[in-house]
Amino acid sequence: MAIELHLHRVHEQNDPVEREIRSRLWWNLYILEKMLSGEQGPLPSTSESDEFELMTMSSGEESGQRRASMSVKLRTISALHTTISLSIIIEDLYKLIYGLAARKSxxxxxxxxxxxxLDLWGRLMQWERDLPPSLTLDLEQLNSVPGVITNVVIMLCHVSSELC
Known part of the structure; x- marks a missing residue:
């Protein structure tokens, strides 16, 4: 509903009060949704092996020449679980470091x-150690950056501003 009301966009009116109200409402809804998801939502089951989704990637020239394509297996459950775990750490970061009461404390x-x-840093490092082998970065075979690595970089930037 907030997106339908365009709360996520800059309000076109020149009224700074209206703009600020909309911005604060958007971010409060964002925080509420994240907190409710993290506290109330059950994690998906890991009792089954990874579900595979095939993503077809094409390479070659576009000017009428044959394009080579290959299918890549995406490990959806492992990626979902690691992203959920990382999101929980990030939520704690927002709450314990950037929350109003936390900043004052x-x-x-x-x-x-x-x-x-340091505790958050330790949890992040443990999260990285617990990554399934299918989601770890193999520098020998790297031809693109996996999403999980992007998540780590974002988290590292939040924890230690000297890295970014």
């Missing part, structure tokens, strides 16, 4: 803030 007790950052 960290300003008052920087040592506690460092402990929280």
């Amino acid at each position: 960290i300003r008052e007790n920087p040592v506690s803030g460092d402990r929280i950052r």
